Amino acid sequence: MNSDSDDALSWDGDEGSARGEPVRKKPARTPSGSAATASSERPADDPTLPEGWNAVGRGSADVGRPQNEDEDERPALSTGMLLTLGVIGGVYLLYSIGWVVGGMRLKPLANLIVADAMYVPWFVLAVAAPALWFLAVWVLTRARAGWIRVALLLLGVVLLVPWPFVTVGVIGS
Structure with missing residues (x-):
């Protein structure tokens, strides 16, 4: 058995790919001896693409991706915006915890009324309100300016203060 180490790294028909040339496969022969093509309507060398497809250069990330005019490429968020969203998101997380603690301390008094x-439903809604506000602002201001998103998030910081926690606190009265 004669083996060559280069044979293990190649396939039949790879001759052109090492030099950067496109590899063209020979059409398969049918039993009648005529050459069969991949598509019976057009020859294999036809450069036309199906509707909606885009031909791009070799090595591009867009090779074989369908062309979509509706797709809008949004720029990535800036570092300042990511930092602002993280801080405000952390405040909202603390607000949810504050609503849990304050609501649980308020429950014995509320059961009298x-x-x-x-x-319970209003308690659950109060705990979820900061997360719902953040999600709603994120989705509804997707195509708006960044200052609008920040302004609405700061409005939520003011409106969603966990008053049972603020007034009673952890220790209580």
Whole structure:
């Protein structure tokens, strides 16, 4: 058995690819002896592409991707915007924790006035409100200017303060 180490790294028909030339496969022969093409309507050398496809240079990231005019390339968020979103997101997370702590401390007093069936849904909504506000602002201001997004997030910081936690605190009265 005679083996060459270069044979293990190549396939039949790879001759042109090492030199950077396109590899053209020979058409397969049918039993009648005529050359068969990949598509019966057009020859294999036809450069036309199906509708919606874009021909680009070899080595490009867009090779074989369908062309889509609707696709809008949004620029990445700046470092300042990412930092601002992270800080405000952290404040909203602390607000959710504050609503949990404050709401649990307020529950015995609230049970004197309302039943659990009324208190629990509003408690859950109060805990989820900061996350819902952040998500709503993120989705609804996607195509807007960055200052609008920041302004709406700061408005949420003012509106969603966990007042049961602020007034009673962790220790309570």
